[in-house]
Amino acid sequence: MQFVIPHDHPSLPGHFPGRPVVPGVVLLDRVSALLEAELGPGPWRLPQVKFLQPLLPGQTATITLERLDDARYRFRVSREDTLLASGEFVRDRGADA
Numbered sequence: 001m002q003f004v005i006p007h008d009h010p011s012l013p014g015h016f017p018g019r020p021v022v023p024g025v026v027l028l029d030r031v032s033a034l035l036e037a038e039l040g041p042g043p044w045r046l047p048q049v050k051f052l053q054p055l056l057p058g059q060t061a062t063i064t065l066e067r068l069d070d071a072r073y074r075f076r077v078s079r080e081d082t083l084l085a086s087g088e089f090v091r092d093r094g095a096d097a
Contacts, residue, residue, distance in 0.1 A: 001034050007057040022055040027085050031075045034063050035089055039073075042092065049087035055079060 005012075005022045012020040028049065035044065055061050059079055066074040071091040077084045 001030075001063045002060055003030050003063070004060050005055065005057050009057065012057055020057050022057060024049075024051045024085065027051075027055065027061070027077050030061075031063055031065075031077065031089070035065065035073060035075070038065070039091075044089045045092050047088055047090055049085065051085045053079070053082055053084045055084050 005026060007020075009022070009026070011023050011026050015021060015023050028046070032044065036042065055077070061084060062078050064076045064078070066076075068074055068088070071093060073089050074086070075089065076086045
């Protein structure tokens with residue numbers, strides 16, 4: 001899935017003045033929305049996340065999901081050939097008990 005965070009997104013003012021950068025929580029929100037659209041609502045945990053490069057407003061990013069097992073999914077957020085963020089979402093089965 002591809003997405004673009006517009007220059008007028010409400011998270012950008014103050015993050016950072018003069019050179020806005022898309023906050024990591026906005027990237028994770030897009031990954032979470034894709035995961036829930038494909039697999040249903042959580043609850044989900046994020047045991048591991050790495051932010052490697054920034055995403056700037058107006059740039060196109062791509063999310064890829066990889067199923068590791070029934071409860072774990074690896075995600076990657078990229079801009080062209082540059083990895084921006086990666087990590088895992090894990091379905092929290094303890095919440096069902």
